[in-house]
Amino acid sequence: MARLLIVEDDPDVRDWIAHCTLRDGHEVRGVADGGGLRTLREQEPAYRPDLVLMDYALPDGDGVSLLEEAQRWWSGLPAVFVTVQWTGEIIERIQGTGAERVAKPFDPDDLRSAVRRSLDEERRV
Amino acid sequence: MTRARLLDLSGFAAYFLLAAVLGRQTVLPGVDLALVWPAAGVGAAWLAVNGWSRWTVLDAVVLFVLSWLINDLTGASTVLAVALSVATVVQVLVFGFLVTRWCPAWWGFGDDPPPGVERLRDFGYLLAAALLSACVSALLGPAWVLSFEDSNWMAVGSWVVRNGIGVVAIFPLSLLLRHVVRSHDRRRGPADHGPMGRQSPVELVALVIVTGLAAWLIFFVNGDLPVPFLLLTASVWAGARFAPGIADVHAILLSGFVVVAVLIDQGPFSMIADVDARLLVVQAYIAVIVVVTLTLSIGRHESLVLSERLVASEKAATAQAALVRTIVDTMADGVSVIDTSGRVVLRNPAATDLVGRQQLDRSGAVDIDAYGIRHVDGSPMRPEESPMAIALSGESVENLELVVSNPSAPDGRLLQVTARPLPDTDPPLVVVVYHDITADRRERDELASFAGVVAHDLLNPLTIIEGWSEALLEDARSDVEVDRDMQVMQLDRIQRAAQRMQHLISDLLAYTTARNLKINPIEVDLDALAQDVARARVEASRVKGDPEPVVTVEGPLPAVLAEPVLLRQVLDNLVGNAVKYVAPGVRPEISVTAGPAHDGEGRPMVLIEIADNGIGIPEGQHARVFDTFHRAHQDGYRGTGLGLSIVKRIAERHGGSAAARDRDGGGGTTMSVTFPAADAQS
Numbered sequence: 001m002a003r004l005l006i007v008e009d010d011p012d013v014r015d016w017i018a019h020c021t022l023r024d025g026h027e028v029r030g031v032a033d034g035g036g037l038r039t040l041r042e043q044e045p046a047y048r049p050d051l052v053l054m055d056y057a058l059p060d061g062d063g064v065s066l067l068e069e070a071q072r073w074w075s076g077l078p079a080v081f082v083t084v085q086w087t088g089e090i091i092e093r094i095q096g097t098g099a100e101r102v103a104k105p106f107d108p109d110d111l112r113s114a115v116r117r118s119l120d121e122e123r124r125v
Numbered sequence: 126m127t128r129a130r131l132l133d134l135s136g137f138a139a140y141f142l143l144a145a146v147l148g149r150q151t152v153l154p155g156v157d158l159a160l161v162w163p164a165a166g167v168g169a170a171w172l173a174v175n176g177w178s179r180w181t182v183l184d185a186v187v188l189f190v191l192s193w194l195i196n197d198l199t200g201a202s203t204v205l206a207v208a209l210s211v212a213t214v215v216q217v218l219v220f221g222f223l224v225t226r227w228c229p230a231w232w233g234f235g236d237d238p239p240p241g242v243e244r245l246r247d248f249g250y251l252l253a254a255a256l257l258s259a260c261v262s263a264l265l266g267p268a269w270v271l272s273f274e275d276s277n278w279m280a281v282g283s284w285v286v287r288n289g290i291g292v293v294a295i296f297p298l299s300l301l302l303r304h305v306v307r308s309h310d311r312r313r314g315p316a317d318h319g320p321m322g323r324q325s326p327v328e329l330v331a332l333v334i335v336t337g338l339a340a341w342l343i344f345f346v347n348g349d350l351p352v353p354f355l356l357l358t359a360s361v362w363a364g365a366r367f368a369p370g371i372a373d374v375h376a377i378l379l380s381g382f383v384v385v386a387v388l389i390d391q392g393p394f395s396m397i398a399d400v401d402a403r404l405l406v407v408q409a410y411i412a413v414i415v416v417v418t419l420t421l422s423i424g425r426h427e428s429l430v431l432s433e434r435l436v437a438s439e440k441a442a443t444a445q446a447a448l449v450r451t452i453v454d455t456m457a458d459g460v461s462v463i464d465t466s467g468r469v470v471l472r473n474p475a476a477t478d479l480v481g482r483q484q485l486d487r488s489g490a491v492d493i494d495a496y497g498i499r500h501v502d503g504s505p506m507r508p509e510e511s512p513m514a515i516a517l518s519g520e521s522v523e524n525l526e527l528v529v530s531n532p533s534a535p536d537g538r539l540l541q542v543t544a545r546p547l548p549d550t551d552p553p554l555v556v557v558v559y560h561d562i563t564a565d566r567r568e569r570d571e572l573a574s575f576a577g578v579v580a581h582d583l584l585n586p587l588t589i590i591e592g593w594s595e596a597l598l599e600d601a602r603s604d605v606e607v608d609r610d611m612q613v614m615q616l617d618r619i620q621r622a623a624q625r626m627q628h629l630i631s632d633l634l635a636y637t638t639a640r641n642l643k644i645n646p647i648e649v650d651l652d653a654l655a656q657d658v659a660r661a662r663v664e665a666s667r668v669k670g671d672p673e674p675v676v677t678v679e680g681p682l683p684a685v686l687a688e689p690v691l692l693r694q695v696l697d698n699l700v701g702n703a704v705k706y707v708a709p710g711v712r713p714e715i716s717v718t719a720g721p722a723h724d725g726e727g728r729p730m731v732l733i734e735i736a737d738n739g740i741g742i743p744e745g746q747h748a749r750v751f752d753t754f755h756r757a758h759q760d761g762y763r764g765t766g767l768g769l770s771i772v773k774r775i776a777e778r779h780g781g782s783a784a785a786r787d788r789d790g791g792g793g794t795t796m797s798v799t800f801p802a803a804d805a806q807s
Contacts, residue, residue, distance in 0.1 A: 013592075084581045
């Protein structure tokens with residue numbers, strides 16, 4: 001079991017990601033955007049997720065920048081990007097983070113596998 | 126072919142007979158050889174027509190027979206007649222041998238004879254071939270025997286001079302005459318340029334009169350004065366001022382006059398007692414006349430041809446330069462040519478349009494710093510990194526993208542620049558070409574952004590539909606008791622996602638329609654249209670169970686000229702936004718007003734304003750809300766980001782505009798659009 005944090009502005013998509021990952025027994029929380037993430041950090045300084053499931057196109061910024069910000073608080077935080085395949089430039093930016101990428105719409109098993117692989121990788125490190 | 130050739134043969138035979146008969150009339154008493162022998166030139170021209178061919182033998186035989194016949198009939202002994210005839214044939218054949226090597230165009234030209242001798246170099250060859258062939262015929266022919274029998278070496282010299290000059294004077298004139306008569310591609314003379322310009326018929330008449338008068342004075346009036354050389358001035362005049370054909374005729378006629386004078390013992394030459402010496406002196410005198418006249422005239426001709434070519438080249442170069450300049454000046458791409466000291470050699474108007482006015486430092490060199498050049502990422506470009514500087518260092522720069530930002534392009538202009546050193550230029554030059562890619566790049570970025578947003582806004586709801594329907598399906602297939610509320614919640618998510626997709630697709634279609642639909646403006650009752658839109662919105666809210674909006678149409682509204690379908694879309698989008706963007710639990714209150722206005726060019730318009738009590742537009746976003754896919758409120762309010770860009774597009778296509786501002790005296794927004802007033806039509 002791991003603590004997962006979903007950053008996704010669309011509540012229906014966020015809930016669907018949660019629905020998929022809850023089956024593996026993870027503890028799941030969600031925020032809509034960067035603002036929500038910062039509020040969570042301020043209100044619960046003790047909280048540290050094991051993995052973040054990140055959208056790229058967020059209302060108040062992009063997911064790669066937000067991940068970099070989050071990794072300053074939570075060093076080594078692994079991530080899985082759950083996002084629409086966009087331009088080559090965005091895909092390259094996501095690849096640059098070293099995180100896995102799951103394209104919407106996704107197969108729940110693919111998402112769970114990506115989560116599992118990222119957590120395993122983190123544990124090995 | 127044979128018939129034509131036989132006719133040609135007869136013509137040349139007659140021509141040769143005439144020349145030979147005339148020549149034989151110039152035999153001085155006490156000598157065997159005639160004073161002049163134009164038949165040598167005729168014989169050369171005769172055989173030159175066909176060159177080396179099977180006709181050569183026939184031509185040579187006929188030439189020999191005619192020569193022998195004339196000599197025989199005009200009093201030469203049989204031995205002498207045969208010897209002279211053999212020598213004549215030998216001379217022509219040797220002449221042919223030499224010109225075949227030196228001036229092949231003169232031998233075997235057939236029906237395309239060259240227009241005489243046109244270059245001084247060729248005249249030199251003619252002179253050499255004529256004299257060498259005369260020498261060979263003199264040494265190898267019967268003249269050799271003749272001179273040894275008489276022990277008179279002067280006769281050998283006499284043969285060489287008269288036969289050589291006979292060819293030099295007659296051969297080019299024969300070529301020219303045949304060219305004039307027979308050539309399919311008759312060449313005109315060169316245009317007159319410079320100091321040796323056009324000679325008039327008056328000048329020709331003057332030449333004839335002066336030559337005749339001078340000859341008469343020198344040979345008949347003051348015949349005992351040894352001044353025949355004065356007559357050479359007339360030859361110089363003819364050669365320096367007239368075409369080779371006229372000059373040659375002048376030389377032949379003048380020579381003829383001198384010969385006649387000598388034959389009748391008139392003029393300075395008659396004072397030379399020794400007849401052989403007199404013969405040689407007269408022949409030398411005639412040779413000087415012919416050679417001087419033709420040298421000057423052919424030199425003049427060649428100079429005129431070269432001048433004409435030069436003038437034509439200059440004209441062509443000027444025209445070419447003007448054409449290139451016009452092309453460069455009308456190009457949409459900017460072009461600058463700069464020398465190594467940084468001075469501008471050429472700059473077209475497009476360069477000024479694209480990078481601004483020329484910026485020079487105190488030394489007059491291009492001041493790169495002053496153009497405000499930046500890299501595409503926004504960082505400043507150092508002068509030594511500029512394409513111009515790189516090209517000046519000898520390297521080429523291909524399609525470098527940079528941004529120019531200066532007073533002529535305050536928003537920055539994206540340019541693709543190619544700079545190359547120009548090869549073979551002294552002093553070295555570089556050319557810089559600027560291609561404006563601002564619009565292309567903006568369009569490309571917009572397209573990419575458009576595709577990305579559409580993909581994002583369709584794939585997100587698709588994720589919801591696919592995901593939650595799969596969850597429902599799994600539940601339905603399992604034996605587990607499923608919570609009914611949960612199922613409703615999942616179906617509700619699916620339905621809302623489908624509606625989002627439908628809205629986006631509808632808006633995309635509306636956006637396309639707003640761009641492409643042909644506008645046929647008619648008078649539209651704005652008041653009735655606004656009431657209708659308001660009613661529909663109130664009804665929709667009632668159906669959904671939302672707070673019913675209060676829409677006040679403050680009529681009567683003036684009629685407008687518009688495409689009714691598009692105007693309805695505008696009002697519906699604006700009222701729809703006013704209904705949607707209110708704080709939770711607040712009843713939307715909307716007023717629709719309209720009044721007269723004018724556009725920038727003074728045309729009467731109707732200003733339609735829709736004011737609401739909504740959440741308003743964040744500071745600084747009032748203009749951007751009309752951008753495609755821009756969403757001022759992304760948190761809690763669903764939208765495609767297309768509604769207001771559709772409004773703006775439709776208004777602009779009608780010649781109007783769209784704007785947004787905070788509502789006067791309170792929260793909310795006032796959206797305004799202008800459309801042409803119907804009154805203007807009446």
